[in-house]
Each structure stands twice: as C-alpha cells, then as structure tokens.
Amino acid sequence: MEKTIPVVTKSHSYEIRIVTQGLANLLGEIQRVWSPRKIALITDENVGPLYAAKVQQQLSKGGFAVQLITIPAGEASKSWEFLEKIIQQLAAGHFSRHDGVLALGGGVVGDLAGLAASIYLRGIAFIQVPTSLLAQVDSSVGGKTAIDLPTGKNLVGTFYQPDLVLIDPAVLTTLKRRSLVEGYGEVVKCAALVGGNFWQLTGNIENYQAIRQAAAELIEASVRFKAQVVAADETESHQRQLLNFGHTLGHAVEQAAAGRLFHGEAVAIGLYQLSRLFERRHLTAAKTTAQIAVRLKAVGLPLSDPQLGTPAFYQALQHDKKISNQQLTLIYLKQIGQPDFYRRPLNQIITWLQQELLTTGK
Structure with a gap:
C-alpha cells in the first residue's frame, strides 16, 4: 500500500x-x-x-x-x-x-x-x-x-x-496486544465522528487480531479525516475541538489512574461514559452508546475504571486545557457521524457528572 x-x-x-x-x-x-x-x-x-x-x-x-x-x-x-x-x-x-x-x-x-x-x-x-x-x-x-x-x-x-x-x-x-488495542480507541473515536463507511468498517473488527489485518485501511480513514479537520482549523479555535470527543473524561480518568491506564484505554472509557450520559439526556440518539460499546468490547478496551468519579478524577477535570472563562466544552454525538458542542460552566458540568455517575453507576 x-x-x-x-x-x-x-x-x-x-x-x-x-x-x-x-x-x-x-x-x-x-x-x-x-x-x-x-x-x-x-x-x-x-x-x-x-x-x-x-x-x-x-x-x-x-x-x-x-x-x-x-x-x-x-x-x-x-x-x-x-x-x-x-x-x-x-x-x-x-x-x-x-x-x-x-x-x-x-x-x-x-x-x-x-x-x-x-x-x-x-x-x-x-x-x-x-x-x-x-x-x-x-x-x-x-x-x-x-x-x-x-x-x-x-x-x-x-x-x-x-x-x-x-x-x-x-x-x-x-506491537504487543495492549499497545495495539489502545490505538484502536482513537480509531473508534474518529469513526464515530465520521460515520458512514468508516463506522461500518469498525463494525467488522470483531477481535484484536482483525485490527492488524485491516490496519492500513483503518489508518488511512483516520488520517484523512484528521488531516481535513486540521487543515480547516490548525490551532483548535473551533472545528478541531471535535477531535476531543471522549478526551475530556478520558484525560481526567487517565490522570487519576496515575499511569495504570494507557491513553487509548482512557479515551475508550471517555467515549463510552460521555455517550451514555448524553443518551440519558436524550441529546444522543438511542442505542448509540451500545454501538460504541460493542466496538470497544470486541477488542478488549475498557468501558469504565475505579477512578471514574473520584476526587482525583474531578481534580484533573478542573485542569483540562480546554477550559476557557470557567466554561468547558464537551463534544458529544447527536448520532453516529453528527458531533456537536455542549458548552457549559465548569461547575455545572461537574455537578451534573457527580449526579449522573452516582445515580447510574460507573
């Protein structure tokens, strides 16, 4: 190739x-x-x-x-x-x-x-x-x-x-299995943002061995999408923020885990948990979270972690580099292939997360 x-x-x-x-x-x-x-x-x-x-x-x-x-x-x-x-x-x-x-x-x-x-x-x-x-x-x-x-x-x-x-x-x-699989967390993120044939391609990945078999195609689809976004918004002033889907919660749980989680594993947790919470608010289409979960679980990526919702998690969240004027923008999916922005005061988002993670479990 x-x-x-x-x-x-x-x-x-x-x-x-x-x-x-x-x-x-x-x-x-x-x-x-x-x-x-x-x-x-x-x-x-x-x-x-x-x-x-x-x-x-x-x-x-x-x-x-x-x-x-x-x-x-x-x-x-x-x-x-x-x-x-x-x-x-x-x-x-x-x-x-x-x-x-x-x-x-x-x-x-x-x-x-x-x-x-x-x-x-x-x-x-x-x-x-x-x-x-x-x-x-x-x-x-x-x-x-x-x-x-x-x-x-x-x-x-x-x-x-x-x-x-x-x-x-x-x-x-x-690459060892865990290192290969963590990269697939970012692939699923890109595919969920793009939808269409790319999303269908990830639906064919039924185990970690299939990642290697389809690697060239998965890489090309991911890179073409990201290159397009970067060309339109080099310094992340607007559209490039879409690439942060799953990363706000993912970075916080990764930081709280203190090296125990790989980055792609933390992103997988962020993708699933954020989609689950937005689906409960009826902002994300029904069954979207289930589709994401199937793709992540197929290769052994985690959907949760004990550090989710801990004081260390919220402390890390408050240092997210995307915070501006005490406002935090979360990226969510209206449905597969249709991302959108959810900008709210940081304290409101933290209160919401605390309530949701307590009432729905992790």
Whole structure:
C-alpha cells in the first residue's frame, strides 16, 4: 500500500505518507523533503533496539549525520526533565537551524521530540515516523506537541507542523496486544465522528487480531479525516475541538489512574461514559452508546475504571486545557457521524457528572 495525504495549513504544508514497508526505504522518503544535514534521531528504549540501527545505517548512506537520542519508554518521559535533556544534547551537538529532528516511536516520542524541535533555536525542521497505532492515527497528525505537568496532560506545548509524516503499517507487527488495542480507541473515536463507511468498517473488527489485518485501511480513514479537520482549523479555535470527543473524561480518568491506564484505554472509557450520559439526556440518539460499546468490547478496551468519579478524577477535570472563562466544552454525538458542542460552566458540568455517575453507576 502507498497513499499520500496532503495537509495544507496556514503555517506549513506537508504530506502524510502511508507506505507499507516504508521504513525499509526511509532514506528515499526523507530525501523527498530534506537535503543532507545533521539529524537528531529521537526514540525510546522499546523502539530503539528494533529500528534505530537500521535507520541510522540508511541515513548515513545518504549523507546524513545522525545523533541518536534515546529516552525511557512511557508517559513519564513527557516532562521538563527530558525536554531539557534533549535540548541540551542538540546544543552540545551544535545543531543549527539547517538541521533536523526525526521522531521514531509512539506518541510520547513524537510529542516530546516535536516540542523540542519547535523551541530549539526558535524552531528547526521536524519529521514524524510513528511506530504505534495510536501515534499513526492520532498524535503524529496535526502538529500538536506537548509535555505533561503534575496537574494535567499536555499542558505545555506548541502547534508545530512537521515536514513529513511517514506511516508504515508493517511496524505494527512488533506491537504487543495492549499497545495495539489502545490505538484502536482513537480509531473508534474518529469513526464515530465520521460515520458512514468508516463506522461500518469498525463494525467488522470483531477481535484484536482483525485490527492488524485491516490496519492500513483503518489508518488511512483516520488520517484523512484528521488531516481535513486540521487543515480547516490548525490551532483548535473551533472545528478541531471535535477531535476531543471522549478526551475530556478520558484525560481526567487517565490522570487519576496515575499511569495504570494507557491513553487509548482512557479515551475508550471517555467515549463510552460521555455517550451514555448524553443518551440519558436524550441529546444522543438511542442505542448509540451500545454501538460504541460493542466496538470497544470486541477488542478488549475498557468501558469504565475505579477512578471514574473520584476526587482525583474531578481534580484533573478542573485542569483540562480546554477550559476557557470557567466554561468547558464537551463534544458529544447527536448520532453516529453528527458531533456537536455542549458548552457549559465548569461547575455545572461537574455537578451534573457527580449526579449522573452516582445515580447510574460507573
């Protein structure tokens, strides 16, 4: 498979390339957009041993000078500590504005490497090579970069578009089951927002093995949708907020779970719980939540968690980065394929959630 999806934004235009076995021809893909230069190859302790040496070898043959930077795997690396370490290594390596950063890994690597590239020397070139399903369908597309703070996820970041996103579905064969499945939570989110054939496609995924079999098609559908939304609203001033469906509750339960939940698992919980509550208010069409639940449960994604509705959950909710003037906008579905905005004072939403989670159970 080889697909090219253009992303045209006000700040920068680039291509998302979905190429099966694309990692084997990484040099050719990089040479499409970059001349020879120094490259900081940023990866983590899980992905590095699988691919870093091969990537270095390819790039070196093409005249690129590669400096490998490896961070610990996991969300904890999205921190001031590791952001500073990366920037210090870029400075020590005398990287200039002509040089570049290549992120090889999942969403943590992409978010962290992208933020470093966006602020070092006020911005140097950046390429994303996402190796997890979650990163391929979500975090590598759209130019969001970030690190976390103790009070919440992604509270420090920039909008910084890459020069290229190279997605190779073949690398998903190395993912463990849980890591593969969590990425599917974001796929279901996109499919629910789009509806139509995309939603029907997710209805054919009856177990986690089917995710790999349909990976290229699922990735393409997700990326085409997100690229369209990002092109229309690069900095999330309006329409791009639709992509937050499931994320407000999901981020809060993820934060409260303190590392026990993967991001995609938390999003799955957010999708289900929010739809259930809006369906009870008759704002979401009947049986919508059941359709979402079937797709999530088919691959083993959770629908709830003990942290849902705890003090830690509400504390995290109050630090949601989408709060503006003490108003919070929730994204919900009128029905599959018809998302809408629900903007209310934060205290009203918290009171509503407290009442609903107590009366309906978790």
